[in-house]
Amino acid sequence: MTIRGDRQKNAPPSRARHRLTAAALLALAACVTACAANPSVDESQSAGVAGNPAALPAVAAVASIAEQVPGKIRTTGVLHVATSATLPPMTYVADDNRTLIGLDIDVAKAVAATMGLRAELTNAGFDTLVPGLQSGRFDMVVSSMGVTAERQRVVDFVDYYNGGQGFLASANTGFAVNDLIDLCGRRVAVTTGSTQQSTLQDSQHICTDAGRPPYQLQAFPDTNGAVLAISGNRVDVMYSSISIVSYTAGQNHAFRVAGRYKRAMVGAALPKGTPLTQAVQQSVQHLIDDGTYKRILDKWTLADNAVQTARVNSARTS
Incomplete structure (x- = not known):
């Protein structure tokens, strides 16, 4: 996996306010009781969300799905995926200030692997993600993006999370x-x-x-x-x-x-009308059916928010 781009400073306020480091999040589990008992503890240094370190098993390519990937992408062997890494535990930057981690990241890598591709991740400002799809800079966006009728007019969505x-x-x-x-x-x-x-x-x-x-x-x-x-x-x-x-x-x-x-459906966003949408839909559904998807959600203790079907463009447009 290759990561391009720096951490962005222009994330929307409602997302940026949730921006936390893994180290800070780890501290919360150990400190929350002690901090309550000791008011002198500096709260600004003692909270957060820690990622489950359990490694996920390798995801094998599925030939019937890989065949549906557009030729240009299949030839390069790379799926260019963008995210705005400001929302733990979904998508954020690890303690090394470089590695992107979170449920969104695990889903993106598993989807790419199912299609026989390697995910190349770019951390970008949230407001640049859809324009990046439209310009061809990104093949797919996985960034806890809500599936709405307004967005659905300009991009395709594949459901992967019930947010x-x-x-x-x-x-x-x-x-x-x-x-x-x-x-x-x-x-x-x-x-x-x-x-x-x-x-x-x-x-x-x-x-x-x-x-x-x-x-x-x-x-x-x-x-x-x-x-x-x-x-x-x-x-x-x-x-x-x-x-x-x-x-x-x-x-x-x-x-x-x-x-x-x-509750609001969250989906992977793709350029409107691209044949890649069908490949991504089948990839997500395959991950649901073979148990990989459940393991990803279990890793992040988010199994209650699972979907059973990877629907395409599920937002009502009427």
């Missing part, structure tokens, strides 16, 4: 959050500049309209601070992406998933 938003709470609690109204009367953590923050700011009226006490919104500079606020009993729940919520709960039993909200 969306979620709520993280202490394992010692038992409340459920099925909708925003379930947050009424609770202290809610979000990351500054995130979609979740703006959603809650715009929805303040739902509690008073229902005759319930309002939720208390607390914004933190990053996910680290929000998670530590739960462990320190300074907030009741964190509202974030389902990937971060599921991963944190899976890595540390001090936390649990209190609810899932606004």
